[in-house]
Amino acid sequence: MEIKSRIWIEKDGKPFIGFGKIQLLKMVDEEHSISAAAKRLNMSYKKAWNLLNDMELLAEQPLLVKYIGGKSGGSTTLTAYGKALIKTFDALNNKCETFLNKEFKPETHGIY
Amino acid sequence: MEIKSRIWIEKDGKPFIGFGKIQLLKMVDEEHSISAAAKRLNMSYKKAWNLLNDMELLAEQPLLVKYIGGKSGGSTTLTAYGKALIKTFDALNNKCETFLNKEFKPETHGIY
DNA sequence: TAGCGTTATGTCTTATCGAATATAGCGAAT
DNA sequence: ATTCGCTATATTCGATAAGACATAACGCTA
Structure with a gap:
């Protein structure tokens, strides 16, 4: 029995960044390529492109x-702002998870 | 720009309770009826029944x-355990939300 | 005993989402 | 100029999930 969570940041009520998008950003940062990032995350290029485009628009x-x-057809890298987003999100997510794990002890709630 | 979250509790890696199921439990508790609860939540009786059944099996x-x-065809009420689940989840969820709202200030992270 | 409203459960259809497909543009390298 | 691999974007297709539909059991009421 364990507690799980997902956090995301909205802008004008629309999802801005969340777990999946941050993961994608990280891959792009490593691969310098959207298509390579998509491949590693087992998603279609189109899906990856759509996710990134949605973020960019917001x-x-x-x-x-x-x-x-x-020379290699093209490339994509992150701006400083893009990298900052990753850091911010990861930090927040970690804090949230440790908080919840500390807070949730099944026995103390009578849940077996 | 605001932070949002969803928490849920898993058992053996399978989702046990989460936002939707807790909401459904609350409705059943108020209505004493699965079908009435489903109606109020705008979902089919079958869907509600499936959600409840999944919980019960776990x-x-x-x-x-x-x-x-x-006299009224039938009824469904919660056990003490069912009510305890609601309380536990709500408390945890509230704590999590206030924690995140306190933790997340866009300006301090350089996110505009 | 016929009717009613609820729980219970299977099946079948529809709708939605993601995946695959297709096409184009770009610029360096050869 | 041609090729190559990547970004860019629309459209078609298929799988899966959601929902509608159907049917039955049940027990109180009239």
Whole structure:
């Protein structure tokens, strides 16, 4: 018996960042490529692109620097703002999880 | 810009209780009827029944006391254990939300 | 004993979402 | 100029989930 959680940040009532999108951002940061990131996360390129696009549309600063064409066909890297988002979210998520684990002890609640 | 969260409790890796199921339990508690609760939550009787059944199968103590037939066709009420679940979950959820709201101040993270 | 409203459960259809497919543009390298 | 791999974007297709529908058991009431 364990407690789980998902947190996300909304903007104008619309989902801005959450677990999946942050994971995707991390992969893009590592791979310097949307398609490679999508592959590693076992999702279609289109889905990854849509998720990133949704974020970008909601953000007031760009998250990604994209190059089309070039020696390897293209590339995508994160802006400082994009990297900051990852850090912020991870920190918050960790805090939340440790808080909940400390708070939730099945026995003390009479749940078996 | 605001932070949102969903918490749930798992048992053997399977979802036991979460936001929706707790909401349903509350309605059943008020209505003394699965069908009436489903109606108020705008879901089909079958869906409500399935959700409740899933919980019951995972719980080690019964959550519901059901009567079939009778003057109004039947009824369903909560056991003490069922009511305890609601209380526990609500308390935990509230704590989590206030914690996150206190923790998350967009400005301090540089998120605009 | 016929009717009613509820719980109980299976089946069948519909709707939604994601995946696959298709097509185009780009720019460096050869 | 041609090729290549990536970004970009619309459209079609299929699988899965949600919902509608159907049917039965039950026991009180009239």
